[in-house]
Amino acid sequence: PSVITAADLASCDREPIHVPGAIQPHGLLLVADAASLMVVAGAGELEARLRQEWLGHPLSEVLGHDLAMVLDEVQPGPGGVLRLAGLHGTTETFDAALHRSGPFILVELEPASAETMSATETLLALDRAATAFERASGLTTLCDHAAVTFRQVTGFDRVMIYRFLDDGTGAVIAEARDPALPSFLNHRFPASDVPQQARRLYIRNRVRVIPDVHYTPAPLRSASPAMAELDMSDLTLRSVSPIHLQYMRNMGLDASASISIVQDGVLWGLIACHNRTPRGMSYEARAACRALAGGLARQIRAREEAETYRERLRLRSAEDAVLARLGRQGVTAEVMQDLSGDLMQMLGASGFLALMADGHATAGHVPDRQYWPGLAERVRQHGAQAPFRSHELARQHGPAQHFTAIGSGLLATPLPGTGAPDGMLLWFRAEKVELVNWAGNPHKGVGLVPGAVLTPRASFEDWHETVRGRSEPWSLEDVAAAARLRDGIADAYRQRELVRLNQEL
Numbered sequence: 001p002s003v004i005t006a007a008d009l010a011s012c013d014r015e016p017i018h019v020p021g022a023i024q025p026h027g028l029l030l031v032a033d034a035a036s037l038m039v040v041a042g043a044g045e046l047e048a049r050l051r052q053e054w055l056g057h058p059l060s061e062v063l064g065h066d067l068a069m070v071l072d073e074v075q076p077g078p079g080g081v082l083r084l085a086g087l088h089g090t091t092e093t094f095d096a097a098l099h100r101s102g103p104f105i106l107v108e109l110e111p112a113s114a115e116t117m118s119a120t121e122t123l124l125a126l127d128r129a130a131t132a133f134e135r136a137s138g139l140t141t142l143c144d145h146a147a148v149t150f151r152q153v154t155g156f157d158r159v160m161i162y163r164f165l166d167d168g169t170g171a172v173i174a175e176a177r178d179p180a181l182p183s184f185l186n187h188r189f190p191a192s193d194v195p196q197q198a199r200r201l202y203i204r205n206r207v208r209v210i211p212d213v214h215y216t217p218a219p220l221r222s223a224s225p226a227m228a229e230l231d232m233s234d235l236t237l238r239s240v241s242p243i244h245l246q247y248m249r250n251m252g253l254d255a256s257a258s259i260s261i262v263q264d265g266v267l268w269g270l271i272a273c274h275n276r277t278p279r280g281m282s283y284e285a286r287a288a289c290r291a292l293a294g295g296l297a298r299q300i301r302a303r304e305e306a307e308t309y310r311e312r313l314r315l316r317s318a319e320d321a322v323l324a325r326l327g328r329q330g331v332t333a334e335v336m337q338d339l340s341g342d343l344m345q346m347l348g349a350s351g352f353l354a355l356m357a358d359g360h361a362t363a364g365h366v367p368d369r370q371y372w373p374g375l376a377e378r379v380r381q382h383g384a385q386a387p388f389r390s391h392e393l394a395r396q397h398g399p400a401q402h403f404t405a406i407g408s409g410l411l412a413t414p415l416p417g418t419g420a421p422d423g424m425l426l427w428f429r430a431e432k433v434e435l436v437n438w439a440g441n442p443h444k445g446v447g448l449v450p451g452a453v454l455t456p457r458a459s460f461e462d463w464h465e466t467v468r469g470r471s472e473p474w475s476l477e478d479v480a481a482a483a484r485l486r487d488g489i490a491d492a493y494r495q496r497e498l499v500r501l502n503q504e505l
């Protein structure tokens, strides 16, 4: 089916990709009732490639393998927990993976892979890769290494590390490729390219392969119409979304594979593999990819945690220095003015403004004075619980459109308990004009008008977009530091007051 109308699919996020009712035809599928072990459904060229008679026959008989001894080991879940090698078909040898899904046993048969590495070779290769990952100095080097390693393991033409960003879009942050293929390095892709239900599924099923994107799906065949609803989430052979197949064809590819990078149950990114000619991936290579991707996810987390930890230490010592001086010299606009450069730098701001009981202090570039009351009002509206933060201020505060160049970003907190009811600290970040290099124009990609043909983008030509009015976003550490400064300043003020009262007595 090459054309799907928008009326069929209300949106990309709703296509039920886990119940496609068909498989990819390079393999075969048998579905048996878990209690009776009779085959109740199947898909693919079973008659020609495996056995003339299968529907309604015992599974052991159809597979030519006595399952009585082994079936207890078959567990639900992805990957196929039980593996049977060397099953004889009419002309080829198959390897089978058995899973349990509800009341069924699912048997996926794939042609036995020709190139098999010995267990020792595989372990050595995995160990080498894991060591290289550990040695990588930072996130970028780590991902560069990973792209090269996954290209070696999979043999695909172009292998990319694809990272999901906070807004759901994705970016290619590392790539290893045959120079004959164009590069997607640093290209951005819209969120809808990998819809929500697919992201959920990919946390569960971590390695997916489409050996030939031009395939014709092999429908599930059964005496029972209810089988059309069979959940294929965990199957390697699951037929994939026709929209995604079209997407891959539009990219000029014949085969693709993707491997999930999952961190604490969250999909951090994908390893996306492309090939210009049909290409599959052996069971062994898939298992190696799963293990490597797990190692990669842990190494990414270690890099990110080390980064956060260094940042936290730096902020703590900067805060201590500032608070010590306020404690010694008093919480006044004059002292604040001396400290304002440090306060600005410590949060990577380009401007800093402190509104105090006895005046104000500034550093760097801050908006004109006429805008201060409005800003203070906006920050107070946000409430006193957590600091106000924005990296797109004109969206939250209209007048900020007049000073986007110096103040696209704002982090601010009122200063209660300092004798100044209107006291406030405000950090500004300058606009950071971002040139986003999209693969294809994301704004006119999808025909989602009712009745229109729903298709993925046809062009992946570079399309540049200049994003204005945004600053570098504030990190959670930045926000926490602002909150600690607010509390520390109130403490310093209280202590100075006590000292002063004691002296007066």
Ligand code: BLA
Binding pocket: 011, 012, 013, 015, 017, 160, 162, 170, 172, 184, 189, 192, 193, 194, 195, 198, 208, 209, 210, 239, 240, 241, 243, 244, 247, 256, 257, 258, 259, 270, 272, 273, 445, 446, 454, 455, 456, 457
């Ligand atoms: C799936 N889209 C995917 C997958 C990737 C991408 C990696 C997972 C495919 C798999 O695991 O086999 C996107 N692939 C990319 C991107 C790159 C790449 C960004 O190589 C960049 C280098 N796709 C669209 C639109 C829709 C859509 C507009 O572009 C919806 C209308 C849908 N994409 C879509 C669906 C899936 C998908 C439904 C799930 C496919 C499946 O697993 O069945």
